[in-house]
Amino acid sequence: MHTTQAWWDEIKSDRAKLEAWMRRQYIGEMAAVNLLSEVLLRFGAEATLNEWENVHKVMVQEAIHAKWMRELCDREGITLERNASAERKYWAEVLPNVHNFREAMAAGFHAESMRLERIRTIANERDPQFSDFAATFTRILPHEEWHEHVFDQMRQGNDLTQYHERGLEALSLLLTV
Ligand SMILES: [Fe+2]
Ligand SMILES: [Fe+2]
DSSP states (O other), X not given: OXXXXXXXXXXXXXXXXXXXXXXXXXXXXXXXXXXXXXHHHHHGGGSOHHHHHHHHHHHHHHHHHHHHHHHHHHHHTOOOOTTOOOOOHHHHHHGGGOOSHHHHHHHHHHHHHHHHHXXXXXXXXXXXXXXXXXXXXXXHHHHHHHHHHHHHHHHTTOOOHHHHHXXXXXXXXXXXX
């Protein structure tokens, strides 16, 4: 069993792993913008105007997170991948089961919950060597907490837990939260 803290301790102590994870994090933030854009293209008409605005606001915040990742990578001397594309192992399991706006919100809710523990763990880091990471993820945290909350509201009880778990298996992720 791999706890989130154990995961972070391992990443912290291995520079190559830390750099690889940061590159993936940048990709993940940009991929979230793409995925939410797809949600609004496919199901935008099913959302109320207020819900549409919520999804749009999340999209804008994910794009800002990508910028903060880029800036942190620059400060850490980490070069982003060239021609990167978002591998969608997780989403390949989840997206075929999304058929309407509510299910898309359920998928968003599970994805946000999954990532929140890691963000919280890094935000809580007190080692001065990682203070820039802690500060950046502390700025991201309230946005991500709001994303989880607002997706939870908009999913209106829809659940994709089964596909979420398959997605985690596809990523070989075992998270204890
Ligand atoms: Fe984000
Ligand atoms: Fe988010």
